Amino acid sequence: MLNWDHVFATRSSRMRASEIRELLKLLDKPDIISFAGGIPDPALFPEREFAEAYAGLFADGKAGGALQYSVSEGYLPLRSWLKDEMGRLGIACELDNIFITSGSQQALDYLGKLFLSPGDTALVTWPTYLGALQAFNAYEPAYDQLSIGNRTPESYRAEAEAEGRAVKFAYLSTDFANPTGQTVSLEERHQILALADELDIPVIEDAAYQHLRYDGEAIPPILALDIARSGGIDACRTIYCGSFSKTLAPGLRVGYVVAAKPVIRKLVLMKQAADLHSSTINQMVVAEVAAKHFPAQIAKIRTAYVARRDAMLAALQKYMPEGTEWTRPEGGMFVWVTLPEGMDGAELLARSVETEKVAFVPGQAFFADRSGANTIRLSYSCANEAMIEEGIRRLGRLVGHALARAA
CATH class of the missing domain: 3.40.640.10 (Type I PLP-dependent aspartate aminotransferase-like (Major domain))
Structure with missing residues (x-):
């Protein structure tokens, strides 16, 4: 049997699975509230507009060039x-x-x-x-x-x-x-x-x-x-x-x-x-x-996402224990949370998925030197306001319990 590691280029040793792509598999589990995937909400895609554009290519005789x-x-x-x-x-x-x-x-x-x-x-x-x-x-x-x-x-x-x-x-x-x-x-x-x-x-x-x-x-x-x-x-x-x-x-x-x-x-x-x-x-x-x-699509997604961002920021303020900090973005899809010193985002995720059914991304993956263990990324793009409220409530409870155990 060929020893593949022997013939792979040295650069292949730097290739690692995306921790985020692996977490996206959790989106298929109906009992998980996921703040993990930094992906757009498919309910906001301009499906009708794309369907008309594809159909138009074939109806207008432009399919040859398109293919x-x-x-x-x-x-x-x-x-x-x-x-x-x-x-x-x-x-x-x-x-x-x-x-x-x-x-x-x-x-x-x-x-x-x-x-x-x-x-x-x-x-x-x-x-x-x-x-x-x-x-x-x-x-x-x-x-x-x-x-x-x-x-x-x-x-x-x-x-x-x-x-x-x-x-x-x-x-x-x-x-x-x-x-x-x-x-x-x-x-x-x-x-x-x-x-x-x-x-x-x-x-x-x-x-x-x-x-x-x-x-x-x-x-x-x-x-x-x-x-x-x-x-x-x-x-x-x-x-x-x-x-x-x-x-x-x-x-x-x-x-x-x-x-x-x-x-x-x-x-x-x-x-x-x-x-x-x-x-x-x-x-x-x-x-x-x-x-x-394009302008109408941008207006539609902004309206949806700003409400979800506001819901997440309000829930974090309501449920996160003292010593936890987070960013307050003016746009985008993410809130960055810094947990109290000594906490580990990866360990928290394992407990969260098992006991609270809430997913997020541990922050360490985003550091070139693998620091930032006490950080996590939350995405609000694919959760409605009720899910955000409940998910952050559960997550805040989990962080509070972790702090109590460490005290």
Whole structure:
């Protein structure tokens, strides 16, 4: 029998199962109240609009093109819609600055492949999006904590050079981040650009939740700030990653990258080598639905999610024992809870699923150094207000019991 471990590439040792994907299996159990999956509510998908768009392709005789190979850059009308949408966000760009991917997760994988050689340093926040760590891990980087405004550029450079490494990029989620729900302030965005200038590295801006703001003032994307100071997108170092997964539907796997043309050209070459192009028919229907229904769809999901966020924040205030802290996001899908010191989120999850029938994600998975054991992520996107009230009540009771036992 072949010894597979002997022939696997060294990078395979960095590949691990997603703790979140495993937890999604709990969603199928009717007795579990799940705050685990950071996924959109399927009841909010624009099903009728997609059904009409798919049917229209076949009724109008466009099925041949929809079922055919296509260009690697992406479907032109979809890129044209994105060009206009980016303009509304302050990101002036051309069609050649836009590249369609199979979800923004593919974009992160391509960017890891593009920039990281084994041993290079990637700057990421502590905590950060687990999917980014999984995408980057395959290219064998080292990680350093991106601590915005609290470290000098020289400290990052010196730490990398002491290990014979080079800092290659800074990655962060800017609005209502997964997992914390927090938003990077305008001042911090400028600080990120200043840091990137000093280190001469790109900034990867993960904007998956850009459109899910419920209150507070919108903040310009880092790429918009970069364009304003640089004079144009092709002089920028920021790479913007977006997605239709959180706004229209994740199953279609349509995401996009907006960046300087030299970056886009490299990504197109990767696409040609990997899967040629993203699904033609899915891009066509996303373009159709986005052009006709995007503002109404955004309004619908904002209305639903803001009520659930408010219910979760109120329940946490009502039921969580003293010593527990949590974020208060202005949008997105997540609340980040810091448990009293000494508690372990993974151990709490095991007890919670067994005794209280409540699921969540232990926070340790989101830390590159596996710290943060006393943190958990709660998602409110797929639970109604009554479920949220009951689930947080049970969870608060469990945390209170754990504290009593430790006293």
